[in-house]
Amino acid sequence: MSPERIDKVASTIILGVAGLIGLVVLSLLIYILALGIPHISWHFLTSEAESFAAGGGIRDQLFNSLYLVVLTLIVSVPLALWAAIYLNEYAPDNQATRLLRLAIEVLSSLPSVVVGLFGYLVFVLKFGMDFSLLAGALALTILNLPILTRSCEDALRQVPYLQRQAGLGLGMSKWRVTTKIVLPAALPGIITGAILSAGRIFGEAATLIYTAGQSAPLISYTDWNPFSPTSFLNPMRPAETLAVHIWKVNSEGLVPDARAVSNGSAAVLIITILLFNLVARYVGHRIKRHLAK
């Protein structure tokens, strides 16, 4: 065969296979949504989960998931930002810094079960937090920190070096250059990174089984005192998240309508993550345009 013919054939095969894969993946996505969306109703989103009977909702699980994301971000964003600022702006290029980067990289590829077990040993048992939202949030922080640090660092690195030089040339201190020039310019990237990582935390389950627990005790949404054990704001209560809920009703659950519950929950998870992605994009664009003005 002539090279031209081979080229044609190869291109056709590549396009065909790629198209096929795209189609399969897309249809799977649509399949989950099509199964789940009919099951999503106001009742499903706002009623409690049932342990044995059919017709349970996911109110508590959904709230726990969102609350956990907020708690985790509160802990991990400042830490990741500090680490990124240090690594990108201050750290000298020596053996110690390289070791630190290596450590972050290793941390980012830890299996999530291992992180969960670590959280169980350290936060749940050693620090006596029991199964609680706080223990879950701290374990998720470990999981989230390396990824978030990297995306913050990327955002900081994208700020042109000239801007820093201009600031330094005007006699600003390095710290002021960092906070007044570099940080504002890197803000869209940082926020986008944080929202994307929020999507990842939202769906995490393996880490949470042994840290935040698998039970959702009765909580009251009218109790605003975060120290009361039944308050929905109390970070020391055990909490089952949406992703854990899907896993649990499928592998250990006794509910007769496990299929319907997990169909609905899976669709809610995917839609939420889709929203996180879209919001991240939108916010990134918006702030960029705002800064450009």
Added chain:
Amino acid sequence: MIVTSFGVTLLAGAVSLPLALVVAVAITEILPGKVKLVFQPLIELLVGIPSVVYGYLGLTTIVPALQRLFGGTGFGILAATGVLFLMILPTMTSMTIDSLRAVPQKYREASAGLGATRWQTISRVVIPSARSGILTATVFGMARAFGEALAVQMVIGNTTVMPTGLVESATTLTSVLTTGIGNTVMGTAENNALWSLALILLLMSLVFNLLIHLASKKGAR
């Protein structure tokens, strides 16, 4: 268990590598730019889908399909491979796209200038120069597959035996951890064994990291 863990990981990696490569090549080299605008967010979304959802998807689609094809329960290594394949394909594809895009445009122009067809350019210039990136993507995907717990646990059947076939129930390091830790008492031999498994898992993830480093260093040279 270790055998199953490796088996599942290697199988998933081996299936995903060519397919991820094909999709990445199609997106970066062949399809026009507008398609990229659609594909990029789609792949990002797929990367972000929680592993539990992939596991559940496997439970509802792959397991019954295998049951019909091969008989038996449908749970087993093949089902786990399928789920992991779906899970790591988007990750590997997006990393492969990045590494293909990092190949300087000049290489392609030079190759075209020598009269090479597109396929010759892709197979002899672009892919070889992106090799280390593709290798890194593969190891990264396999590391993720190796450490995945819940998705695998949901479809693999969970019986601690030496696997004899692809559609027999089996168990991996991670799946036995998820089911076992909560049901054993701290300090007993069984519980200690589970913690040792966690240690092995930790060490394996370090090994994968080392491999990624080697792969990317090889490319830098």
